[in-house]
Amino acid sequence: MRAKSWKWLLPVMLMLGACSSTVYPKEMPDDFDFSVEYGVGGKRKVDTFTDTVVKDLVMDGVVEVSIALTDEEMQDIYRKMVAVDMMGELDFESDGNAHCATEPEIRTEWIIHLNGDLNxxxxxxxxxxxxxxxxxxxxxxxxxxxxAVKEEYQKLPEPNGYYE
Known part of the structure; x- marks a missing residue:
């Protein structure tokens, strides 16, 4: 009976091993940084490489401000990125997923530096x-x-107008 109870474990271990070839350090590496551009036209941005944030003001263009995330915030984001496997092979086209044509276009780009690798x-x-x-x-x-809750961001002007 003992041998039978381990039979289910092998397929699970194989599936877990196949999920990602990326090895993530348990602790956040010193070289961890990211940039994410998102929103309409990818005009919003959070960039920890340069400690800057860009806010989309719609009709009034964009405004950039210096905002650094705390070590605790970076560690929390790192844990969440590991859970998503952001350095792994992500295929948004699988399972019938497709890009939609929207007007205006919502665009996202992530750049992640981790353990000497760039994704x-x-x-x-x-x-x-x-x-x-x-x-x-x-x-x-x-x-x-x-x-958005940081004082520096709160001081920025409100967007003028909206996207249709």
Missing amino acids: TIQYATLCNNTSNSLAIMKLQDYIHEIV
């Missing part, structure tokens, strides 16, 4: 969200929420 992820509006794309969008929203 770029780009996509436009997605029609059928997979678990990967939903997790990445939640992470993007989480990062925006961190930035």
Whole structure:
């Protein structure tokens, strides 16, 4: 009976091993940084390489401000990126997922530096969200929420107008 109870473990171990070839350090590496451009035309941006944030003011263009994330915020984001496997092979086209033509276009680009590796992820509006794309969008929203409550961001002007 004992041998039978281990039979289910091998397929699970093989599946887990096949999920990602990326090895993530348990602790956030010193070289961890990211940049994410998102929103209409990819005009919003959070960039930890340069500690800058760009806010889209719609009719009034964009405004850039210096905002650094805390070590605690960076560690939390790192853990969330590991959970999503942001350095792995993400395929947004799987499971019938397709890009939608929207006007104006919603565009996202991530640049992630981690453990000496650089990964770029780009996509436009997605029609059928997979678990990967939903997790990445939640992470993007989480990062925006961190930035939006900071005093420096709160001092920025409100957007003028809106996108149709």
